[in-house]
Amino acid sequence: MEPVERKSPVLPVLLAWLVPGAGHLSIGRLWPGVFTFAAIIPLFVLGMALSGFENVGWERHPYWFWGAHVWGGLLTAGSAVLTLHAEVREKLPDQSVGQLFTGVACLLNVVAMADVWSRCNRGDPEARAAARATAAAAAESADAARPADVAPSPTTSPAPEAPGG
Amino acid sequence: MDRVWVRIALFLVVCLAVGMVTGASRATTLRGIVRKTVEQFASLVALIVGLSIGLWLLSLVAQA
Numbered sequence: 336m337e338p339v340e341r342k343s344p345v346l347p348v349l350l351a352w353l354v355p356g357a358g359h360l361s362i363g364r365l366w367p368g369v370f371t372f373a374a375i376i377p378l379f380v381l382g383m384a385l386s387g388f389e390n391v392g393w394e395r396h397p398y399w400f401w402g403a404h405v406w407g408g409l410l411t412a413g414s415a416v417l418t419l420h421a422e423v424r425e426k427l428p429d430q431s432v433g434q435l436f437t438g439v440a441c442l443l444n445v446v447a448m449a450d451v452w453s454r455c456n457r458g459d460p461e462a463r464a465a466a467r468a469t470a471a472a473a474a475e476s477a478d479a480a481r482p483a484d485v486a487p488s489p490t491t492s493p494a495p496e497a498p499g500g
Numbered sequence: 501m502d503r504v505w506v507r508i509a510l511f512l513v514v515c516l517a518v519g520m521v522t523g524a525s526r527a528t529t530l531r532g533i534v535r536k537t538v539e540q541f542a543s544l545v546a547l548i549v550g551l552s553i554g555l556w557l558l559s560l561v562a563q564a
Contacts (some may be wrong), residue, residue: 359524366533367524374520383514391531415506428503439514443521459528 344455351448353408356452364459371447375440379410382436385429389421390437403438406445515544 342362351358359365383390391414391488393400404411427433455462516551523537 364528366530369525369534370520370537374517374524378514378517385510427509429506432507436510436514440517444517446521446525460526461528461532480541 338500340493342455344452347451347455348448350456351451352363352406352444353412355408355447358448359454362451364454364456367447367450371444373478375407375443375447376410378443379407379414379437379440380438382433382438383414383418385433385436387421387423387427387430387433388418388432389423390434391415393465395421395423396434399434399438403441407437407441408444410478429463511548512545515548516539518544 341444347358347361355375356368356370359368359371365441388395391400391404391411393415400411400415402483404415407414453460455478519539519541520539523535524533526536527533533560537561
């Protein structure tokens with residue numbers, strides 16, 4: 336099994352927190368970064384649109400903000416600052432769904448951050464799975480080869496013929 | 501009735517987003533990520549639909 340090259344996870348995880356997908360890109364993983372970005376950003380924006388662009392703010396919704404939205408990094412910071420003086424004019428039909436969407440988007444960024452951390456410390460998941468499969472195959476072949484190497488035990492060996500027949 | 505379809509579409513959107521992020525966190529290549537995304541999306545939808553049907557059946561039993 337090849338040793339996993341370990342990298343310091345601090346900067347990639349920080350980047351993953353600030354911009355969804357940037358942590359993966361910083362460790363050279365293009366497609367995971369693209370998928371993370373393409374999942375989180377539209378979900379966040381759709382959630383804001385459903386809520387009338389007023390649902391991200393530490394004064395209006397402190398529990399949501401400090402519990403979930405804070406994990407959105409610059410996305411949350413920009414939205415909160417840009418909608419600082421937004422007013423709730425009317426109750427929208429899907430307002431609570433929008434709140435849920437932005438919360439889920441920011442919590443998904445925690446999953447992406449954890450994945451960046453894991454890739455820095457333990458390598459890629461597919462490489463780990465391949466290494467496990469190789470190790471299992473090697474162990475299996477070693478088990479299969481073992482009986483041929485071991486000398487037959489006295490209990491299983493055939494009885495010697497008596498001299499003189 | 502339109503609201504129901506909107507809610508179903510929103511439900512599928514959030515399931516797809518969760519599937520994409522969890523799929524991306526379990527694979528590296530594009531092919532692997534797409535496969536994991538489809539798996540995660542399908543399992544998430546099946547889980548939530550199953551739970552919903554189970555709760556609905558429980559409510560029917562409770563009302564009877």
